[in-house]
Amino acid sequence: MKKNLLKYLGLIAVVVLFAVIFIPEIVKRLNSGTHIQKEDLQKRVPLAYIHINEQKKRIPEFAFYNQDSLLISEQDFIGKVYVVEFFFASCPTICPIMNKNLVEVQNEFLDEDNFGIASFTIDPEHDTPEVLRAYADRYGIVDMDWHLLNGSVDQVYELANAGFNIYAQQMQNVPGGFEHSGLFALVDKEGYIRSRRDQFGNPIVYYRGAIDLTDGINDFGETEQITILIEDIKKLLNE
Numbered sequence: 001m002k003k004n005l006l007k008y009l010g011l012i013a014v015v016v017l018f019a020v021i022f023i024p025e026i027v028k029r030l031n032s033g034t035h036i037q038k039e040d041l042q043k044r045v046p047l048a049y050i051h052i053n054e055q056k057k058r059i060p061e062f063a064f065y066n067q068d069s070l071l072i073s074e075q076d077f078i079g080k081v082y083v084v085e086f087f088f089a090s091c092p093t094i095c096p097i098m099n100k101n102l103v104e105v106q107n108e109f110l111d112e113d114n115f116g117i118a119s120f121t122i123d124p125e126h127d128t129p130e131v132l133r134a135y136a137d138r139y140g141i142v143d144m145d146w147h148l149l150n151g152s153v154d155q156v157y158e159l160a161n162a163g164f165n166i167y168a169q170q171m172q173n174v175p176g177g178f179e180h181s182g183l184f185a186l187v188d189k190e191g192y193i194r195s196r197r198d199q200f201g202n203p204i205v206y207y208r209g210a211i212d213l214t215d216g217i218n219d220f221g222e223t224e225q226i227t228i229l230i231e232d233i234k235k236l237l238n239e
Contacts, residue, residue: 046239047186047194047232048203057193059084059185060163064120064149064156067132072118072147074191080145081236082116083229084185085209086160086168088123089135092175094182094210099139101209101226102184106143108230114189114237116145120159122168122178124150164193166206182210184229188236196232207232 050057063073083105087095102117109115121127127135132148135141141148151159160168160180168180183206188194195203207229 045197047188047235048197050193050195050203050205058191059187059193060159062149062151062155062159062163064151065129066147066149067129067136069129072149076147077116077118077187078191079189080114080116081189081233082118082145082187083233084118084120084164084166084187085183086120086122086156086164086166086180088121088176088178089127089131090123090176091178094180097212098182098184098209099141101211102146103140104226105230105233106141106146109233110143112237115143115233117143117147119146119148120156121148121150122156122160122170122180124153124156181206182208184209184225186229186232186236188239194232194236196228 059074061074063071066072083102085098085102087098089095099119102119106117121132127148127150129150132150136146136148157168160166164185166181166183166185168178170177171179185206186194193205195205195207198204208225211224211226
């Protein structure tokens with residue numbers, strides 16, 4: 001009985017000692033903000049590569065004309081971090097939101113020479129360089145490295161669906177006559193598609209570009225995607 005009592009008293013002493021020494025320090029760290037936040041950990045983790053058949057996914061070759069009738073290829077983006085989207089100028093639904101969001105991204109990096117945006121029209125027969133130039137002026141697209149690109153119908157749909165695995169299709173019974181996913185792809189300086197990881201450690205692969213910035217929180221209850229896209233662009237610029 002006496003031995004058990006001494007054992008319990010010893011255990012109580014250890015607990016009290018821990019409380020006296022360590023708990024004030026933990027509280028101090030919490031109050032001072034020196035503890036590691038989930039967001040801090042995310043900033044330290046390198047962005048994931050996207051693997052298909054155990055190979056890192058590199059963007060395919062392309063050569064399209066931009067809004068100034070200049071021929072632009074994937075080689076013009078080597079050494080730059082850039083965002084890829086598929087849109088069309090007469091889109092009545094998600095494209096205005098997507099490009100309003102991309103203007104926010106553009107403005108964040110206006111002084112960054114190693115950043116760009118590639119916007120591929122999925123309605124190339126209508127979206128001539130002249131139409132794309134007017135679209136750029138209307139939305140405030142001023143970065144010389146933001147290219148609105150026009151190619152043949154076959155080329156652009158091959159690039160979207162097979163090259164980037166970003167869904168796009170002509171569909172007459174939907175508003176505007178085209179259906180697409182509204183996703184952004186993030187490409188690093190070497191031409192590889194990259195993304196951050198989710199809470200389970202899996203790449204999110206794409207960023208949802210059609211989220212209204214005024215909402216703050218999207219339909220999935222997550223922090224809106226444009227903020228994390230900007231964070232991840234900065235991370236790749238610093239690699």
